[in-house]
Amino acid sequence: MQVLQVQLEIRPDPAEVGRARRWARSRLAGSGIETDEPLAETLILLVSELVTNAVVHTGCPAVLRLSLPGVPGESLGTVRLEVADSSDCPPRPRHAEGDETNGRGLELVDGLADRWGWNPEGVGKSIWCEVDRCTSAAKAPAAYVTYQGFAYEAYEAV
Structure with missing residues (x-):
């Protein structure tokens, strides 16, 4: 697979x-x-969260990487995105309470991505997440779920 x-x-x-x-x-x-x-829409939200974390919490330049499966028209594979920065501080998931305006980013990444994690990279680190890609015909809406007060459409493979 390309x-x-x-x-x-x-x-x-x-x-x-x-x-x-x-x-x-x-x-x-x-x-x-x-x-x-x-x-x-999910991938753009994930990009937004990971880039925001790098910009806000490290104050260092970063690199956003996307790995996209296959060629246009191919419907399966995994999309991987990662943000690498030169800060050696590991990501620290937090849990926001009530009206707090920060602290939901990594919880959101955890809820939307199929997998996520981080690895040391050079003098810094890389935070990554993956979303499995399949055709809309292969997925059917299962339900609407609520996560941290937001409603999401949940899908289940059929």
Whole structure:
């Protein structure tokens, strides 16, 4: 199976989060994942969370990497995204309470990605997540679920 790998350098500036989302949208569309697909929306949210964490919590430049399966039109595989930075501080999942405005990022990543983790990389680290890709015909809506006060459409493989 072919895998397309692309990357974007991120400056330690909150404006970079929007730039990373736009860049990721264009790369997903180029790989055959349409911007209005639930998969694309999930991946863009994951990009936003991981890039925001790198920008806000490290203050270091970072690199966003996307690994996209196959070629346009191919419907199976795993999309992997990762953000590498030069901070050696490991990610620290937190649990936000009530009206707190921070502390939900990694919980959200955990709830939306099929897998996630982190690895030391050089003098820093890489935080990654993966979402398994399958055709919409292979997935059927199972239910709406609530996670941390937000409603999500849950899918179950058929």
